Amino acid sequence: MNELPPTWFYDESEAGFVATALAAGPWDKRYQNGVALAGLVAHLAERTPSPVPMVCTRLVIDILRPSPMGVLAAQVTRLREGKRLQLLEIELTAGGERTIRASVLRVRQEATPFAALAVHALAPEGLDSLNGGRSKFAHVVETRVEAGGLEAIGPGVVWVRFFGEIVRGVPISPLVQAAMAADFGSGISTIVDWRDWSFANVDISLHLARAPRGPWVRVAAQTLAAGEGVGVVDAELADSEGVIGRAHQSLFYNRRT
Numbered sequence: 658m659n660e661l662p663p664t665w666f667y668d669e670s671e672a673g674f675v676a677t678a679l680a681a682g683p684w685d686k687r688y689q690n691g692v693a694l695a696g697l698v699a700h701l702a703e704r705t706p707s708p709v710p711m712v713c714t715r716l717v718i719d720i721l722r723p724s725p726m727g728v729l730a731a732q733v734t735r736l737r738e739g740k741r742l743q744l745l746e747i748e749l750t751a752g753g754e755r756t757i758r759a760s761v762l763r764v765r766q767e768a769t770p771f772a773a774l775a776v777h778a779l780a781p782e783g784l785d786s787l788n789g790g791r792s793k794f795a796h797v798v799e800t801r802v803e804a805g806g807l808e809a810i811g812p813g814v815v816w817v818r819f820f821g822e823i824v825r826g827v828p829i830s831p832l833v834q835a836a837m838a839a840d841f842g843s844g845i846s847t848i849v850d851w852r853d854w855s856f857a858n859v860d861i862s863l864h865l866a867r868a869p870r871g872p873w874v875r876v877a878a879q880t881l882a883a884g885e886g887v888g889v890v891d892a893e894l895a896d897s898e899g900v901i902g903r904a905h906q907s908l909f910y911n912r913r914t
Contacts, residue, residue, distance in 0.1 A: 665822035666693045673730035679794040688723035691840040696823045699836035702761040711763035717862040724756040774900040780816045797821030812879040813845030831871035839904035842878035842892035858906035865902035
């Protein structure tokens with residue numbers, strides 16, 4: 658009798674965070690995917706107390722080397738602690754080797770002037786989905802492709818909603834979901850055929866103008882490349898209430914054999 662797949666990306670233990678099958682990467686199943694890693698970093702930031710209510714305005718993740726499937730130890734350091742700003746450094750290590758270094762900036766939450774930003778209507782049901790054979794977490798996410806897609810070349814737009822848990826027993830929050838969805842940008846805006854080229858991202862960054870409020874996040878992405886082995890993904894992030902910020906990825910192109 659086949660066991661049902663898990664609905665969470667990590668189990669937490671004394672040693673750290675143990676990756677489940679959902680965390681396996683699309684290019685090499687021995688290593689974890691960026692969706693899971695971004696979600697774990699955002700989760701660690703969210704569960705770190707702040708002196709006053711704060712909004713995450715910047716999250717930058719450097720992928721120093723592939724994170725193997727297995728246990729990741731986590732360390733959160735407060736580089737600055739104040740009632741206006743809080744700066745966190747988050748490190749993930751595997752077998753004593755650092756694989757992820759992240760910086761999270763949080764700013765006190767307060768009523769201030771605002772600029773009107775675009776509001777996008779949720780894409781209707783019945784559109785194409787990104788879920789397919791390469792996805793290990795298709796059963797915990799719903800996607801609606803507004804434009805482009807994994808098989809299309811050029812810019813793309815997708816709406817994403819996660820149902821699962823980032824850590825067993827911890828539902829995926831709007832911030833965690835935004836961080837996870839940011840990793841979709843490279844896939845929906847590729848300029849190459851994934852059968853011929855890999856385009857793994859070596860970082861993920863988010864700059865947010867306000868806290869995401871879910872339950873959906875919209876990713877509208879395009880890839881910039883000049884033929885020198887690298888690319889940059891520029892994505893607008895929005896929820897059902899309007900634009901919330903931007904996300905970027907740096908890509909490493911490699912011809913597949």
